[in-house]
Every structure is written in structure tokens, then in C-alpha cells.
Amino acid sequence: MLPGSIAEVNYLPIGGIDQWVMIRGRTTANPALVVLHGGPGMSEMRFLRRFNAPIEDDFTVVYWDQRGTAKSYSSKIPKSSMTVEQFVADLDELVERVRARLGQEKVAIFGHSWGSLLGALYAARFPKKVSLYVGGAQIADAAAAEAAAYALAVAAAKVRGDRRALKKLRRIGPPPYDGKAVMTERTTMQQLDGELSVRAVLGMLRVLFSGESSLLDAPAFYRGFRFSLDSMWAETSALDLNKLVPKLDMPVFFFLGRNDHWVPPETTVPYFEALQAPSKTLVWFEGSGHEMFVDEAERFNEVMRSVVRPLLGARPVAVAAK
Numbered sequence: 001m002l003p004g005s006i007a008e009v010n011y012l013p014i015g016g017i018d019q020w021v022m023i024r025g026r027t028t029a030n031p032a033l034v035v036l037h038g039g040p041g042m043s044e045m046r047f048l049r050r051f052n053a054p055i056e057d058d059f060t061v062v063y064w065d066q067r068g069t070a071k072s073y074s075s076k077i078p079k080s081s082m083t084v085e086q087f088v089a090d091l092d093e094l095v096e097r098v099r100a101r102l103g104q105e106k107v108a109i110f111g112h113s114w115g116s117l118l119g120a121l122y123a124a125r126f127p128k129k130v131s132l133y134v135g136g137a138q139i140a141d142a143a144a145a146e147a148a149a150y151a152l153a154v155a156a157a158k159v160r161g162d163r164r165a166l167k168k169l170r171r172i173g174p175p176p177y178d179g180k181a182v183m184t185e186r187t188t189m190q191q192l193d194g195e196l197s198v199r200a201v202l203g204m205l206r207v208l209f210s211g212e213s214s215l216l217d218a219p220a221f222y223r224g225f226r227f228s229l230d231s232m233w234a235e236t237s238a239l240d241l242n243k244l245v246p247k248l249d250m251p252v253f254f255f256l257g258r259n260d261h262w263v264p265p266e267t268t269v270p271y272f273e274a275l276q277a278p279s280k281t282l283v284w285f286e287g288s289g290h291e292m293f294v295d296e297a298e299r300f301n302e303v304m305r306s307v308v309r310p311l312l313g314a315r316p317v318a319v320a321a322k
Contacts, residue, residue, distance in 0.1 A: 004028060006060060011071075012097060015081070015090040020071035023101070024053075025060030029316035031131065031309075032098050032107040033059035036066075036091070036115030038137070040082075040236060041228025043070035043221065044112060044291075051297035058309045059108070062098050066090070068231070071217065073224030082231035084121070084239070091122050095129055106131035108312060113137045113263060113290065114236055120245045127249035132311055134304075136255040137263045137290050140271030141240045146175040146182070148264040153189040156261075165192055176237060179230035189261050193289070247276040251311050254280070255303070257288030257295065281307070 004027040011018040022045065033055070037044040045063040055061060065072040067090055068082055095107055108131050111119025116135040123130040139145055150169070157165040165188050172181040254272050256265040272282050283303055288295035309315075 002026060012094075014093045014097075015067060015086060017067065017074065017077060018072070019067060019090070019094075020065040021094065021097075022063040023060060023098070024056045024063070026057045027316050028060055028102050030058060030060050031312040032062060032102050032104050034062045034091075034095065034098065034107050034109050035064065036109065036111035036119045037064075037069070038113030038115050039069065039225065039228055040066070040087075040114050040232045041069045041225040042114075043224075044293075045070070047291070047294055052293050052301055052304075054301045055304045058305050058315070060102060062094070062107070064094060066228075068228045069224045070221045073220045073227065075223075077227075079227075079231050082228065084118070084232070084235055087118055088122055088125065091118065092126060092129075095122075095126070099129070105129075108132040108134070108308075110134040110136060111138075112293070113139065117142065117236060117239050117241065120241055120248070121239075123248055123250060124245040130250050132251045132253075132308065133248060134253040134255060134308060136292060137257060137260055138254045138268050138272070139239070139241070139263050140268045141242055142237045143176065143240070145263045145267040146177065146185075146237055148267050149189065149262050150174050150185055152261050152264060153185055153192065156189065156192045160192060162192060177233065179226070179233045182233060182237070183229070186262060193261065242271055242274065246274070250278065252277040252280040253308060254282050255292055255300070256282065256284055257290060257292045258284055258286045259289045262290045279311075283307070 005025060006028050007024050009020070009022040012021050035044075035048060043065045045065060048063065066087060068077050098107055099105065106129055109119045109123060111117070111134070113136070116138040119133060120135060123133045154166065154169050157169060168184055168188050172184050175182070177185065252275065254268065256268060258265065269282070272280065285292035285296045285299065293300045
């Protein structure tokens with residue numbers, strides 16, 4: 001135990017249902033960082049804990065399995081509650097709990113993929129509660145990103161001469177998609193990129209079901225992902241931040257993987273350039289795809305420590321244990 005540190009995990013009643021929240025940090029004097037995972041429905045808590053635990057030295061990190069996701073999945077959750085508006089309300093309730101628990105006026109937000117849509121929408125609506133915003137694999141116009149991702153997949157299949165992949169892609173056609181079709185497009189792209197080898201899949205499973213999780217969590221993890229995606233994809237894939245969030249009132253960072261084939265960065269850069277904010281920084285991860293916090297974990301951790309953290313004030317003075 002470190003003096004002033006925090007390491008707790010609980011089911012918290014948020015939006016009328018129990019949701020899984022973990023808070024970890026070397027000292028509660030560090031600024032709160034709320035992490036918003038992608039999907040919808042794809043918990044990334046285990047990856048962040050495996051590859052990015054060092055950021056807990058500089059932030060008090062709040063990990064959250066969103067409504068319908070992983071440990072927050074329940075077959076009793078009404079499908080009608082799986083809306084963007086409800087998730088914004090859930091996030092606000094979580095932020096209020098974090099502010100009260102840590103005695104802090106504001107929180108920083110790191111949103112990844114779908115979480116970058118949720119995070120930007122929240123930051124625009126509640127600017128007085130958000131100190132800083134970081135969007136990883138930031139989505140701007142979701143429909144444009146999905147169309148570009150499909151075009152990349154078709155081009156990759158043609159270059160590799162993969163007729164099976166090309167057949168799958170032509171069968172679903174270009175977006176808009178339902179949850180099943182988007183999974184076909186994305187898994188096909190992963191196969192073309194070599195990300196679904198036996199070794200890669202086993203490595204992913206070892207991360208997913210270790211530490212704070214186990215294989216007993218696997219059924220809820222899978223069911224929650226499919227439930228969330230099927231319930232929300234039609235709404236989330238039509239969001240366009242160019243129209244919904246043209247301005248943010250806090251410092252902004254975009255973390256983009258140069259080789260992101262799910263949210264092609266060329267669909268995000270124009271939004272970054274047009275976005276109005278007190279300050280904004282675009283950070284490229286040249287060796288990364290969609291998950292830069294995994295693909296270039298050390299660089300991600302260092303950027304969070306040396307580039308993002310300084311904007312949130314002086315670091316607390318360490319207190320030696322007695």
C-alpha cells in the first residue's frame with residue numbers, strides 16, 4: 001500500500017443498473033482521468049491495465065465497463081435504454097461520483113473509438129466538468145469513416161488476391177451496416193492485416209481473461225459486445241461531430257494510428273483542423289493501427305506523462321511512507 005493511493009473496484013448503481021467501475025492511482029492528488037472504451041460494447045480495461053498501468057502514476061484512472069458491456073452486461077438491460085443520450089447521462093452520473101469521491105472539480109477524459117464520440121459529446125455538453133479531452137482513434141464523421149474502412153478492405157483484398165475476402169466484402173456491400181455486417185467487414189480487414197492468426201488470438205485472450213478477469217467472464221464479455229453493437233450501431237454509425245461538436249472549451253489531443261484501417265485517419269484530420277478549442281494537438285503513432293495504446297504502449301504512456309499531464313497542473317509532492 002502506498003500512502004494516499006487508491007485501488008478499488010465496485011458495482012455502482014448508474015442510470016438505474018449496476019455498472020462495473022475501477023479506480024486506480026498512485027495518489028488521489030493526481031488529476032482524475034475517465035477512460036471511455038470503444039465498441040460500443042468492447043471493454044478495454046484489461047488491455048489498459050496490461051499495457052498502460054504506468055499512467056496510474058500520473059493520473060487517478062477511472063476504468064468503466066459501460067452499460068451492457070462485459071461485467072456491466074445483464075440480460076435484464078432494456079434494449080431501449082441503449083442510446084447515445086442514455087450513455088451521456090450515465091457518464092455524467094459517473095463523473096459526479098468521481099468528483100465527489102476524489103474531491104476534484106473536473107475530470108480529464110480519454111475516449112477511444114466509439115468512446116471518442118461519447119467523450120466529445122460529453123465534453124461539449126458539460127465543459128465545466130472536463131479539464132482536458134484526449135481522443136484516441138478519434139471518430140469525426142462515423143459514416144465517412146466506415147465508408148473509407150470498407151474501401152480500404154476491398155483494396156487490400158484485391159492487392160493480396162484474396163478472393164474469399166473479396167467475396168465476403170462484396171456480399172455485404174458498402175455501408176451503412178447493421179451490427180453483423182460491420183463485424184464481417186472488420187474481421188475481414190483483420191484477417192487481411194494478419195491480426196487473426198492463432199498466436200495473435202491466443203495472446204489477446206490471455207490479456208482479456210487475466211488480472212481482474214477470468215474465463216468465467218467470457219460469456220458476458222461476448223454477449224455484451226454483440227448486444228451493445230446490435231442495439232447501438234445504427235445510431236452511433238450515423239454520428240457526425242463536424243455538425244454536433246464544432247467546438248470544445250478545453251485543451252484537446254487527438255491520438256491517431258497511421259495504419260488505422262477501422263477509423264482511417266484521413267477522415268479525422270479535417271475535423272481536427274476545423275475544430276475550435278483553446279489548444280489542440282495532433283499526435284501521430286506511426287507504428288499503430290486502431291489501438292495505439294497497445295501497438296505503441298510505451299510511447300502512449302510517455303505522451304500521456306510528458307505531453308498531456310503537464311497541462312493539468314503541478315504534480316503532487318511525494319510523501320515517504322513512515
